[in-house]
Amino acid sequence: MPQRSSNDVFIKHNFDNHDGEVPVWATVEVLSFGMLSKIIKNLKTGTGSSYFILASNYQYKSKKGNLVKPSQKMLTSWIQGVSVLRNMCAHNSRIYNRTIHTTPEILDVDKITPPPAHNGLYQILLAMKYLRSSDEEWIVFVDAFDKLIQNNSDVVGLTAMNLPTDWKDHLSV
Template sequence: MSDVVLKPPTTYEKQIEILRSRGLIISDEASALSVLKRVNYYRFTAYALTFKQNDEFFTNTTFERIYRHYEFDSLLRQHLMKVIEYVEISFRTHISYTIAHNYGPDGYEDETMFNNNTWCKDFNEELCRNIAKSKDPFVIHHISKYSGKFPVWVAVEVLTFSWLSKLFKNLKSKDKKEISKHYNLRYEEISNWLHVLTIVRNRCAHYSRLFNQKLPISVKFKRQDKTKDIKENQLYAMIFNLKYLVTDSSTWNTWVIGLESIIEAYNDVDLRLLGFHEEWKLQLKKC
């Protein structure tokens, strides 16, 4: 039995008192209470870390300012999911197309398709688990009509983005090169970016904080971009490289305009804490 004693729970009113005792300015208590009744105190105070030291808030820090950072983060997550969806669907298409035409509709069942033969078993076991728990009509259809046989272009649709990333990584080099040609990229870059994107996507999907939160792995850059002074472990590094994965210029530029709108509406947010370069608008523009 653990001897660790957890903190006792606090009321919403007590949470207000704690924040005030640490120097946070709360001018509209009713509004602050409304926020804390909807947004977990622990989640809210994660955004306060930027504005305090040793549990004391910096002078003139307001509850409203911290909440604006929370709102900004929420909108950024939603906006990122739009472009990640584009990339994810694109890779499901290109990966399944390449496997189907090079190895046949059920080529993923053959260990010789993979760079690491032993990974074939892990992949197919994961695929079976996802099929077994899926209630999607297309899965039920293939189970009943094709005795549970799934062509690769159907199979990839039940994979998580994380496993799609792993699938790409474990393909033979010639197949990764074939897929990479669609993006005019090296497969080493794509493999790294897909891995990073699975992390960003999971943070977005689970409403985790993006603001002032470093990435657990470093983002790789194209050779010509390594001199741009972009921090490799912050969110902007991945946003910058997303422009190479979104091959349609119109789609990308429309997404960037949406990003600009969010940033302009929350111009008190310090973008440097997300790794944004001072020339980010110019850097993200796609001709």
């Protein structure tokens, strides 16, 4: 008989009442970002595949104005970047003035010249933008982040966060 490794009530209910079967929606609820990125990295690709359907939700406009689905490598890098930032925050790690050793792929429109000397918050914030659940929630986040920077401008520097001077233009939707 299969073993249940989660103590969540909804997992226990599904496991106990459906012969050890747990629907994918319930399973995803208890996955870590890291595990989710590994699953996506290993999905089959191609028209009609699970990855193809998933990537359709994260389409972006190319330089020519065409809608493009992110590559598997790109989408996984976004999720992994957000996962790294989430873990840093969960463990009260410093994110200010720090190189973050993961590099989410960013869209050409968001690349800055000259490129930053180190990876940092900018790339991960862009990954969060690309993965946003809604424009409204993202706008609220960017406005709150902007206020936080303005309220602490005497001690916070954009370059220490790896942000270009036009960061708000890049993070806007």
